[in-house]
Each structure stands twice: as C-alpha cells, then as structure tokens.
Amino acid sequence: MASHHSWHFHPSGHPLLDHQHQELARELAHLEGLLHGSVDEALLLAQLTRLDHQTRAHFRCEEQLMAEQHYPQLAAHRQQHQRIEQQADALLRQYHQGQVSLAVLMSHFLQEVAAPHVREDDADLLRYLQARARG
Numbered sequence: 001m002a003s004h005h006s007w008h009f010h011p012s013g014h015p016l017l018d019h020q021h022q023e024l025a026r027e028l029a030h031l032e033g034l035l036h037g038s039v040d041e042a043l044l045l046a047q048l049t050r051l052d053h054q055t056r057a058h059f060r061c062e063e064q065l066m067a068e069q070h071y072p073q074l075a076a077h078r079q080q081h082q083r084i085e086q087q088a089d090a091l092l093r094q095y096h097q098g099q100v101s102l103a104v105l106m107s108h109f110l111q112e113v114a115a116p117h118v119r120e121d122d123a124d125l126l127r128y129l130q131a132r133a134r135g
Contacts, residue, residue, distance in 0.1 A: 012126045013133045017065060020058045027051045028114065035106055044102050052088060059085070062125070071128055080121050087113050 011018050059081040066074045094100045
C-alpha cells in the first residue's frame with residue numbers, strides 16, 4: 001500500500017497553474033485516503049478515471065504555458081508527461097486484464113510515477129517560472 005505523501009505544489013505565480021495544482025493535490029490526497037480504507041473498487045476506479053482526465057488536461061495547459069514562457073526543457077517535460085500517460089494506460093490495461101489489483105496499480109502509480117514527477121520535473125519548471133517572474 002502507498003505511504004502517505006504530502007501532495008503539496010509550490011506556487012508558480014501563474015493563477016491557473018496554481019489552481020490546477022491545488023485541485024490535483026486534493027484529488028491525489030483523497031485518492032490516497034481511499035486506498036487506506038475499505039472502499040468499493042468501482043468508486044476507486046471512478047476516482048482514478050477522474051484524476052486521469054484532470055491530469056491530462058493539466059498537462060496540456062502546463063505544456064502551453066511552457067511554450068508561452070519559452071521553457072528550455074519543454075520537449076523533455078512533454079516527454080515526461082507522455083511517459084506518465086503511457087504508464088497510466090499500461091497499468092489500467094493490466095488491471096482490466098486481471099493482472100494487477102486496482103489498489104496495487106494506484107499505489108505504484110502514486111509512489112513511482114506521480115510523486116517523482118512533482119518532486120523533480122515540476123520543481124524545475126516552477127523554479128524557471130519564478131525566476132522569469134522576478135525578471
């Protein structure tokens with residue numbers, strides 16, 4: 001089972017991005033809380049699907065912002081987003097084929113995919129945006 005993460009995103013100074021990060025942090029914390037309770041699998045799957053849609057929409061918004069701000073690591077960051085989406089798709093396929101439980105899928109995704117992206121890739125982007133805002 002996943003360990004509890006502190007899903008906190010540092011402010012970027014961009015209102016829409018910051019709002020999306022706050023929403024994603026709430027969804028991730030809620031999802032992680034559900035994993036530690038006795039919840040119907042259909043509810044977990046619905047929550048995961050909702051988070052997946054929100055995350056993909058956020059990625060497109062973030063990529064647009066990176067392009068507008070001439071972020072030098074845009075291509076690499078976009079590749080990370082694509083990798084995350086591919087991993088999520090692969091894990092969901094494994095779940096639907098009965099190869100992995102939803103709890104294991106979600107635990108792995110939160111620990112091995114989402115947390116490192118927030119900690120590393122998004123942190124680099126936020127530092128860049130904050131430096132540009134300072135001039």
